[in-house]
Amino acid sequence: MxxxxxxxxxxxxxxxxxxxxxxxxLYGDIIKGxxxxxxxxxxxYCSHTLEHLSLQDLRKALLNSxxxxxxxxxxxxxxxxxxxxxxxxxxxxxxxxxxxxxxxxNSTLLGVKKQPKGVNGFASSFLGNSNHLWMxxxxxxxxxxxxxxxxxxxVCSFNDSKDEMFKHVESRDRFKNAVAIECQK
Numbered sequence: 001m002x003x004x005x006x007x008x009x010x011x012x013x014x015x016x017x018x019x020x021x022x023x024x025x026l027y028g029d030i031i032k033g034x035x036x037x038x039x040x041x042x043x044x045y046c047s048h049t050l051e052h053l054s055l056q057d058l059r060k061a062l063l064n065s066x067x068x069x070x071x072x073x074x075x076x077x078x079x080x081x082x083x084x085x086x087x088x089x090x091x092x093x094x095x096x097x098x099x100x101x102x103x104x105x106n107s108t109l110l111g112v113k114k115q116p117k118g119v120n121g122f123a124s125s126f127l128g129n130s131n132h133l134w135m136x137x138x139x140x141x142x143x144x145x146x147x148x149x150x151x152x153x154x155v156c157s158f159n160d161s162k163d164e165m166f167k168h169v170e171s172r173d174r175f176k177n178a179v180a181i182e183c184q185k
Contacts, residue, residue, distance in 0.1 A: 030061040036068045043163050044069055046077040047174050050141075051132040058134060062148045069185040074163050075145075076156060078180045080108065082135035085177070107177075108132055138179050145183050156182035 028034035030049065044065050050058055065075055085108045092100035105111035109132040142153045158172045161182060 030064060031057045033064045034068055038067050039070050041068045041073055042070055043074045043076070043165055045166055045169050046075070047169075047171075048078060048080065048178070050077060051079045051135060052130075054133050058144065059148075062144060062150075066148045066150065066185055071185055073185045074161065074166075074182060075150060075185070076161060076166055076180070076182045077141075078174050078178050079136045079141065080132065081137060081177055081179045082108070082140075083137035083179075085135070108135055110135065136179055138181065141179060141181060145181065150183040150185065153181060153183040156180045 028036075030046070031053070046065070050061065053061060069075060085104060088107070089100055089104040092103060097103070109130065112131060138155060145153050157180065158175045159167050159170055161167075
């Protein structure tokens, strides 16, 4: 996102990735800490980000997220569902589908099909992490949230939060084959 906001490189990157962030979006590093004061936010939304972090970094990110929320603040997160992918993998194995492991690795983004080479490959792997580093199901992610101090941890669905602000950022397709959780500080 920082690169997208630079004049020349940003234009090239937006064209290559076919994506753009709105001008009012602030850059923050969920691991190092977001640009907000402690206990200053009513809500925090995190969609398909946590599975791109190592376990150690996830724990830092959750602590940072907890820190910026006000007491009673809501944290909603969505991650790819390991349980769904694993059950599909076992079902395919039981049916004798010989590509079951390839399908699993492709669907979970856990494998690396081809090691990036050259300057473009280095830049791509350095600037963006599209592979998943750790996968989650409801039970395991709930435990991580509980360990940080979150409570009232529950499965959530598209646009079902009592806080209307989440309707501005949620997209129905992000909930497909995903674990969606809402909890409070």
